[in-house]
Amino acid sequence: MKSNKNGLLIDYEYCTGCFACTVACCQEHGWEAPLSGMKVMEIVQDLPKDKAYLTFLPFPTELCVLCAKRTQKGLDPSCVKHCMANCLTYGNLRELALELEKKPRMVLWSPR
Amino acid sequence: MGKSKTNIVKTTTWSAGPGCHGGCGVLAHIKDNKLIKIEGDPDHPWNQGRLCARALAMTQYIDHHDRLKSPLKRVGKRGEDQFVEISWDEAFDIIEEKMKAIRDDFGPESMIFSMGTGRDIGPWICMLAYAYGSPNVMFALSGNACYSPRIAALDTVQGDYCVFDAAQWLPGRYDNPEYKVPECMIIWGYNISATCPDNLFGHWIIDLMKKGTKLITIDPRLSFFASRSKHWLQIRPGTDAALALGFLHVIIKEQLYDQNFLETFTDAPRLVRNDTGKLLRESDVLKNGSRDNFVVFDNQTNTIIIWNTHKQEYSNSRSTPSLTGLFEVELLNGKTITCATVWDKFKESCAEYTPEKVEKITLVLAKDIEKAARLYAKAKPASIHWGVPIDMTPEITPLCHAIASLWALTGNLDVPGGNVFTRSAFNAVAYALPGAEGVIKLKDQAQDKTRIGKDEYGPFNKFIWRCQTDKVIEQIFSEKPYPVKGLWMQTCNPLSGIGLDPKLWQKALEKLDFIVGVDLFMTPSLRYADIILPAATFLEKDGVRSWWVPLQTINKALTVDGCRPDVEINFELSKRFDPDFKWETIHDLFDEILKPSEMSFDQLSKKGWALPPENHASRPYFRHEKGLLRSDGMPGFATPSGKFELYSTLREKWGLEALPYFKEPPFTPISRPDLFKDYPLILGTGRRSPAFFHAEHRNIPWLRTLDPDPVVEIHPETARKNKISNGEWVIVENWMGKARFKAKVTKIVPPWMVMAAHGWWFPEKKDDPLFHTFESNINMLIPMNEQGKDGLGTPMKHLLCRIRKEVTGVKNNEI
Incomplete structure (x- = not known):
């Protein structure tokens, strides 16, 4: 059964927190700062023995429309196209879900 | 009027705009001379369609309401905001008159030409300074502490600079069969993915991580890379040389080095005099012997033999130079002295840096130092990449020497996936960077005599064609040996960014007679200028980018009324200052820079970008084996003696320590x-x-x-x-x-x-x-x-x- 809904696969292991997605979205949709369809969160995780781990999580906001105009033309959403770490993938949610099994530290996002 | 069309211009980033050192291919969507969108060029090998936040913000940059769009003349006191708009002609006329007056009254060297980093300013500011007749081009950071120290340090010991190999020289990049993904990479003081400094694309390292490269990160901060490393060495800042010597200690002790490289391509067997601590030279032992030739001890015949630097060979080709031992040698004057080998001396330098001792100095655990050293040395290939903290310590050269010894001794120099030599593609060199003579140069060496710091500091005499920044500021106040009267300040904001002790810079700016500032926005430093010229972004100009690879053009996509590209500003004034200025048009100049590639600006512009062909000196790999690095075509390196120098002949000549060492920096808990x-x-x-x-x-x-x-x-x-x-x-x-x-x-x-x-x-x-x-x-x-x-x-x-x-x-x- 093929879903007709698309979404974003976010491989947060490789997100460096460069904000290319955030600004790419502003440019594409003309958002004025601080609005954007993509935010990047910095998460400093506490680990045992006083250790820590730094993660960045690109997060599509309420403003994200998955670049409908672009995807209709067969283009990737602007954040996906410009992601410097190539850690965002746009596609069919069911197909993307299969990718989750292949590699850890990823999340799947479904648009509103 | 018909509906206007959107035109897509392919060009190359090189600030102004993103600010960085550039290199990304972009598609600029232009409508009615306006930038409506910028995207990464998916066909471009550098960024492969990706683009950073700063480049993606170009529409806000170009049309910013604060952009300078007219030349300005100061009418109030320095530091105030009293300026009036003037025409470009008037601005050029005033600059010409004032700067010629300084040249006539005090000499051209009294004018300093100062730049920051970023923007394609290097060649064009040199062009202007040299046309005016001043050798004093200044990178305004104290200790010139960004990039050129690292280049000069590597030129000193290995003849060429090198960087980590991310297949940037190869068509098809990572998929090229010549390429090998490094098994291990050391990221030394670098959060490279944030700003892409030093002419590299930071996220290439993320590409490599996905392909399996394991990381060792040396950083006091928990960076992205530190979190994802096999070994994160949280170093106490400023102790990097101790850590490098600790790595060498482990690698030597456990014999993890490449014996063949050591014997064939280094100076390891050369004899060092125990009486003076200096290299034994042919002139010490043989009548009419050359000072350029060195002495080794031959195991087979139990005699000394000579390394002939000019011929790049030993006097006996069947000799097996001894790497270790204590030797008695009779000098010309009849005196007998003892000598050790460079390799023994080098090992001695590393011997005291046991992991335990290095732990005490660096705060990195001894067991982590050992594990990291083993991982790096056993990985084939492995690479190291370092950031600007390496430059930002006073003992930068011995530190670089120690790190360079790591990639050399582990056999990772100019191998696929290792550290590969960087030369401008096709040897198309715009201007004098360390180690390269460019199209843009001083008319004759006599003009270089007055360059500030040149005689005091060896690297400034040999590799770095800039003035020494701290000495310039000192001289502005002392006026010795000659007064500094004027400052050309382009891409440079010392009061906010590049100037250490900025109040001192403020005083220096107040003291000068005439200052020109060239920038895109008003800055604190520009408030001190007499004349301000509004510059252009990379989208508003033609240019060439000859910085390693690829060779590229920057192609004008639009114009902004009132602004002019740096290159055009400096070209116009160069013509006014130099009646014999060599070029008629900017494109003549570009064509001459590109000449070694056998392409004109127009041809390269149509092609977009070009990589050097196989077996060219500007293309990896194994160039030291193929004889591509030296001007005589012999195998080896472009060092004075032809070998990778564990014991630096240049440092010895400059009266400095010839072997790597660690010294505690001046303001630390230990030193103060x-x-x-x-x-x-x-x-x-x-x-x-x-x-x-x-x-x-x-x-x-x-x-x-x-x-x-x-x-x-x-x-x-x-x-x-x-x-x-x-x-x-x-x-x-x-x-x-x-x-x-x-x-x-x-x-x-x-x-x-x-x-x-x-x-x-x-x-x-x-x-x-x-x-x-x-x-x-x-x-x-x-x-x-x-x-x-x-x-x-x-x-x-x-x-x-x-x-x-x-x-x-x-x-x-x-x-």
Whole structure:
């Protein structure tokens, strides 16, 4: 059964927190700062023995429309196209879900 | 009127705009001479369609309401905001008249041509300075401590600079069969993905990580790379040379080095005199012997033989030079001395740096040092890449020497996936960078005589064609040996970014007779200029980019009324200053720079980019084996003696230590316990923000919102001790000065260190003509004139400070 809904696969292991997605979205949709369809969160995780781990999580906001105009033309959403770490993938949610099994530290996002 | 079409222009980033060192292929969508969108060019091998936040914000940059769009003339006092608009012709006329008067009255050397980093300014500022007749081109950072020290240090010991190999030289990049993904990579003091410095694309390392490269990260901060490393070595800032020597200690002790490379391509068997500590030369032992030739001991015949530097061969080709041992040698004067080999001396330098001792110095655990050294040395191939903290320490050259010895001794030099030599593609060299003679150069060497710092510092005489920045500032005040009267300041904002001890710079600017500033926005430093010229972004100009690979053109996509590209400004004035100026048009100049590629600007522009062909000196690999590095075509390196020099002949000539060593930097808890009592935290500065390039971009809304305030990172424990909460304003201070920052309480930094952001001024705060540039400027805490013995480096990554909560109710400028 093929879903007709698309979404974003976010491989947060490789997100460096460069904000290319955030600004790419502003440019594409003309958002004025601080609005954007993509935010990047910095998460400093506490680990045992006083250790820590730094993660960045690109997060599509309420403003994200998955670049409908672009995807209709067969283009990737602007954040996906410009992601410097190539850690965002746009596609069919069911197909993307299969990718989750292949590699850890990823999340799947479904648009509103 | 018909509907206007959107035109897509393919071009190459090289600031102004993103600010960085550029190289990305972009597609600029232009409609009615306006940039409506910019995207990464998916066909471009450098960025492969990707693009950073700063480049993606170009529409806000180009049309910014604060952009300078007319030349300005100062009508008030220096530092005030009293300027009137004048025409370009009038501006050029005034500049020509004033600068010619300085040249006539005081000599051309009395004019300094100063640049920051970023922008394609290097060649064009040299062109102008040299056309005017001044050798004094200045990179305005204390100790010239960015990039050229690393280049000069590597040129000193291995003849060429090198960087990590991400297949950037190869068609098809990672898929090219010649390429090997490094098994291991050491990232040394670098958060490269944030700003793509040093002509590299930071996210290539992420590409490699996905392909299996394991990381060792050396960084006091918990960076993205540190979190994802097999070994994260949280080093005490400024102790990198001790760590490198510790790695070498392990590699030598466990014999993890490449014996063939050691024997064939290094100076390891050369004899060093025990009486003087200097190399034994042919002239010491043979009548009519050359000082350029060296002596080794042959195991088979039990005699000395000669390394002939000119012929690049031993006097007996069947000899087996001894790498180790103590030898008695009779000198010409009949005296007998004992000699050791370079290899024994080198090993001796590393011997005391046991992992236990290095742990005490660096705070990195001994077992981690051992594990990291083994991982790196056993991985084939492996690479190292280093960031600007390497330059930002006074003993930068011995540090580079130690690190270079790591990639050399492990056989990772100019191999696929290792550290590969960098030469400008096709040897198309625009201007004199260390190690390269360019199309743009001084007319004759006599003009170079007055260059400041040239005679005092070896590397400035041999590799770095700039003046020594600290000496320039000193000379502005001392006027000895000649007065400095004028300053050409292009892409350079010393009061906010590149100038350490910025109040000293302010005094220097106040003292000068004539200052020209060239920039895109009004800056605190421009307030001191007599004439200001509005420059253009990379989208508003033609240009060439000959910096390693690929060879590219920058293609004009649009114009902004009133602004002119740096190259055009400097070209026009060069013609006015030099009646024999060589080129008619800018494209003539571009064509000459590109000549070695056998392409004209127009041809390359159509092609987009070009990589050098196989077996060209500017293309890897194994060039030292193929004889592609030396002008005589012999195998070996472009060093004075032809070998990778574990014992540096140039350093010996300059009267400096010829072997790598560690020396505690000048302002640390160890070297200055007296200061440490009052200033108990190590101050690091200059962690990179992906939103900004140094002092730029605070005025671009999409970028400023990502990193809105000057931030100091403080560990939770340290914050608690100092009664500071996250988000509070704090004062960071030391014996030099103070600055205010917003506290970011985070475990990214260790408890014993704080990290303060750099480059902060407030273009939006127009109540102060200097845009509050001294308020949150971390350089207020950093001294100048702390360069190393060879004029290079500065201790800006390892100072001391204390922090306290800002007292509220006090005005910002009275902290």
